[in-house]
Amino acid sequence: MTGDEHVASASRWPALLWATGAVPLVAAALHAVVLTGVADPWVEALSVRRPTAQAGTGWLLAWATALLLPRVCTRAWERHVIGGGVVLFAVVETTVTGLRLWRGLPTRTYLDRPPDEALLQAGAVGVGAVLLMSGIVLLVATVRTRGLPLGARAGALAGAGLLLAGCALGLLTMATGGAPS
Numbered sequence: 099m100t101g102d103e104h105v106a107s108a109s110r111w112p113a114l115l116w117a118t119g120a121v122p123l124v125a126a127a128l129h130a131v132v133l134t135g136v137a138d139p140w141v142e143a144l145s146v147r148r149p150t151a152q153a154g155t156g157w158l159l160a161w162a163t164a165l166l167l168p169r170v171c172t173r174a175w176e177r178h179v180i181g182g183g184v185v186l187f188a189v190v191e192t193t194v195t196g197l198r199l200w201r202g203l204p205t206r207t208y209l210d211r212p213p214d215e216a217l218l219q220a221g222a223v224g225v226g227a228v229l230l231m232s233g234i235v236l237l238v239a240t241v242r243t244r245g246l247p248l249g250a251r252a253g254a255l256a257g258a259g260l261l262l263a264g265c266a267l268g269l270l271t272m273a274t275g276g277a278p279s
Contacts, residue, residue, distance in 0.1 A: 111181035112164040118185045119160030122192040126153035129196070149195045156188030159261075163236075166254050171243040176235050183232025190225050223269060230265035233258050 129150035163184045167177065237258040240251060 109168065111177050112167050115160045115164035115167070115181060115184060118188055119157045119164065122153040122156035122160070122188050125192050125196060126150050126157060129153060146199065149192075149199050152195045153192045156192045160184055160188045162257060166236075166240075166250065169243070169246060169250055170236070170239045170254070172239045176239055179235045180232050180239070183228045187225055187229045190221070194221070226265050226269045230262060230269065233261040233265060237262065 129146050133146040133150055163180065167180060172180070237255065240246065240254040240258065243251075246254075
């Protein structure tokens with residue numbers, strides 16, 4: 099692969115992350131508008147807060163990764179793991195949580211029927227595992243990259259650390275049968 103091909107290949111993921119991040123941003127904004135019109139948004143069973151927060155998280159994670167990915171030294175497969183995990187998380191979490199709310203299902207609990215619960219839990223574990231793997235790859239790439247500005251390094255390490263802790267906690271909670279977070 100020539101230098102120009104490498105640059106073109108490396109720039110595809112940030113562009114895709116910017117575009118993907120725009121979708122949850124719009125979803126978060128729309129949910130936030132609905133949230134302002136709800137009589138008591140803090141106690142309703144079908145709270146709009148969760149979809150708003152999860153869409154906002156997907157947007158922020160996608161755009162932060164789009165900013166960082168070109169600055170860290172990664173191989174092609176690492177960019178695919180990092181970018182793919184972030185895109186999967188942003189799209190799946192935003193879609194599933196939004197669909198559950200708009201179908202009239204509480205977003206904080208699983209469904210009453212065991213097959214639905216098993217599918218949701220398996221999907222959550224799968225997305226969490228992929229995001230955990232993406233976070234580990236990003237963390238290793240950040241540590242390995244020389245010449246990365248201190249602020250970028252500190253932000254990436256702190257963000258990857260929080261991401262890993264959140265994924266690990268979520269996976270542990272789901273594996274032990276606790277309530278979904």
